[in-house]
Amino acid sequence: MKRWMQQMVRSLIVGGALFFLASTLRHHWQQITPLTTAAIQWPWIAAGFVVTLLAHSWSGWVWGWILAELAPQISPRWAIATYLQTTIAKYIPGNVWHLYGRIHAAQTQGLSLTAATFSTLIEPLLMAAAALLVALLTWPVGITLWQPIALLGILIAIHPQVLNLGLCWLARWKRSDQAPMQIHRYPWRPFGGEVVFVALRSLGFYCTVAGLMPVALGELPRVVSAFAIAWVLGLVLPGAPGGLGVFESVAVALLSSQYFFAIALYRLSNTLAEAVGAGLAWLLPSEHQSGR
Template sequence: MTIKLKQILRWVILGATLVFVGKALQDNWLEVTAIRIDEAGWSILAIATGITLLAHTWAGWIWTWILQELKQPVPATKFIQVYLKTNIAKYLPGNVWHHYGRIVAAKNANISAGAATLSVLLEPLLMAAAALIFVVLFGNQFAANNNTFIQQLFKIFSLIIILGAIHPRFLNPVINLLHKLKVKKSDNKSTPNVGIRRYPLRPLLGEMAFLGLRGLGFILTLFAIMPLNFGQVPLLLGAFSFSWLLGFIVPGAPGGLGVFEATAIALLQHRFPSGAIISAIALYRLISIIAEVAGAVLASLDER
């Protein structure tokens, strides 16, 4: 029954997002078809693609940092290749196959099963924490009065909660509990003590840099379509971070497909020309897929 409910929920979410995006596209079709990209714009889109590819490569390097935190030093180049080659699998139904591929590759490199599994659990957790930090820092751009004392106090309090939640004192008990539950379901009676030794500051900063690069790619995509000023960057970065986070955590959206687009349109269509926003979001999804495919191909070629 639970599995059926999950499947129904995924289809409902996917259907709702597709209906919303389709309705927005229908209402603004004339504006979308009127968009023209000049030669400079195509050059900017090429740069956005390169930055997005750099972001995924950087994320693979951060994965090696996480493994180092777990006392599992690994060759960076090899594991970045693994990360890039498995990244495209996140678009498969279930949204777990990229994690599975990384666990298998890590175990084949003589990394313990516990550390391999924990590394692919910590990575999205730190990504989500980085996205929440960006949302807290720039999310008040959507408020009419974004500099009140109450808002600043709430911002500080939220940051303290986010940063405190990934402290080993709170993370490790959860990790050990999940480990015990996993052991009970298997024939292995050993319960290795798997956890992080210290606050994952370097991986967290790395994930913030990753999200910053992804956000820069999105901003450049919009810039290729319409002029922007520097004062609009915090608003765009906040909207991108929130949209990316929802696409990241909502079930039934492999790679955030549909959820990211619907959220970004809802947040930005009343602050920028709707046609430009819809076109930029569609182009950015295409850029993301091209960058991920290019990363997988280049990693395979480099490995050979």
């Protein structure tokens, strides 16, 4: 019954997102069509692709920082390659196979199941916190009371005491007799790394938009904040693999229908960057043993 309810919620989210996108396309086709036939600024599109590919590689490096806290023998090169190879699996229905792949890969490097699971699950948590922070810092309306409160909530959510509660729950769920793993330091370094990741993803999105339509520099905060909010909702909401439909719907709602084609093109560019990253990681010589 519980699984049936989860499937129903996912179907409702995906169906609602696709209906919104189809309705937007139908009602604003005349505004969107000129953008599809306009001359595309390919240098901007290429820059967006390169920055997005760099962002995914950087995220793999940040994951390596998390792993290094648990197993110092793991090399950054192995972490980046493994991260890029598993990222593309998020488009498989279920939206968990990239996480499963990283957990399994981390176990082959000597991490326990608990440590491997923690290193994999804390990474999207830090991503979400970083995206919310970027959205708060770039919110175009200005600073209001809710922003410092929200920022405080983000910092509390990734505090070691809160994370340790999650580790205790994970140990009870596994019914392990061993003492649960504990976090003793605030994850400032990986959190800062994820902020850089979200900033790079936002820059890649901005470059893609600029390749299709003129965007004033003063519009940059609005574009960045809208991207961050849409991206984090696509990350956390249960829906289509890789946030398909959710990200696009929220981005169009926060920006306007004029951005429809640019948002769709960014999805294509991002997916291509993930595929190229996975291919490069697979083709390049890899380290089968950490630290060697």
